[in-house]
Amino acid sequence: MTQQFAERATDLAPTGARNAGLSDLFSILEDQNRRKLDVIAPAAALRFREGNVHVEGIESLITEDGVTDVDGIYRPTAVADEGISDKLRIPLAYLRRMRTENVPLLDENVNAWLREAPERKFMLRAFRGENGPGMPPAEGVARALLSDSYKLMDNFDMLLAALDGVTQSGHPTRVTGCDLTDRRMYVRIESEAVAIQAPRLLRGYRSPFDGRSGDELPVISAGFVISNSEVGSGAYTITPRAVVQVCRNGLTQSKDVMRAVHLGGKQDEGVVSWSNETERKTLELIKSKTADAVRTFLSREYVEAKVREMEDAAGKELAEPTKTIEHVTKTLSIGNEAKDKILAHFVRGGQMTAGGVMQAVTSTAQTLTDADQAAALEALAVPALTAAAAHG
DSSP, X not given: OHHHHHHHHXXXXXXXXXXXXXXXXXXXXXXXXXXXXXXXXXXXXXXXXXXXXXXXXXXXXXXXXXXXXXXXXXXXXXXXXXXXXXXXXXXXXXXXXXXXXXXXXXXXXXXXXHHHSTTOEEEEEEEOOOOOTTSOOOOEEEEEEEETXXXXXXXXXXXXXXXXXXXXXXXXEEEEEEEEOSSOEEEEEEEEEEEEEXXXXXXXXXXXXXXXXXXXXXXXXXXXXXXEOSSSSOOEXXXXXXXXXXXXXXXXXXXXXEEEOOBOOOOOSEEXXXXXXXXXXXXXXXXXXXXXXXXXXXXXXXXXXXXXXXXXXXXXXXXXXXXXXXXXXXXXXXXXXHHHHHHHHHHHHOOOBHHHHHHHHHHHHHHOSOHHHXXXXXXXXXXXXXXXXXXX
């Protein structure tokens, strides 16, 4: 029931994407920007009815494009429910149970806590509903309930600034895939120039997808992932990522990530509208940080050093691979369904070493339809290598 409710809310919003092209991602983000509504609202202006967020008493925004009505009904996504849980200190498991089993009780709980501090302010991020001319406003989507000091760093603007930074770095690159979820945007970028020979790392490995041999194509390319969240699910990040050419497995180096957090000053009540100067400074900083990160992450010296770090651990032979994978997945809190897939990929990969466990984690990540889960699993590949080598 909870999942169905979340899906109904998501249906009202522009669609997400998995392994999309850059032009498709731009189209979706442009559509989202057209429907976005961000408002600073006191608790007194928010009420829950039938499990939906009702906004009441917020002044409309008048611009040269017309009048933007804020008051209305917004269906929460699962991400918004998490924000409501966090801000009102309602245990998430309990909130989800009420959402599933007793929506009137959910309304009563949320409204009681909103009444406790009527002047407390939140940022509500939403998508406006759309109806035809002369019709009443349609229900919108409540995307997130955040602190009123949350700094807007939207996907479209951040992506443009980041791509400008990539161009500024002077390094030839290409976008190899894009994901967009209710939580985050992911854009994978690969170098066209930096390719490292890694025969030790790929010795005996074969692609679980088509059987190609790592011995015949022992090449790893440099790359990175640009990621951002508009709804409080993490900072803007650039994470270095090496790509195994024989199978397209991605090896992200999370410990070297570059971040820019969404923290700003308190904002006045009403529709959020950043000044051009504030926005310009934020995007110039992102552009500069991106260019610096690209120069570092796409240098041959950086990639060679990371490959060498992995090679020694990767060559460790596993006496009991099944037990090792059991240990690794338990240590890294990887669920049973993913564990079974990792074991299957490990067997197909044919590399009976700690490196084979790392490759099985990353190839499994490629098969997941949930982009957030895929990114989280890929980020565990190098820790999985370390854990497998230590366990033996």
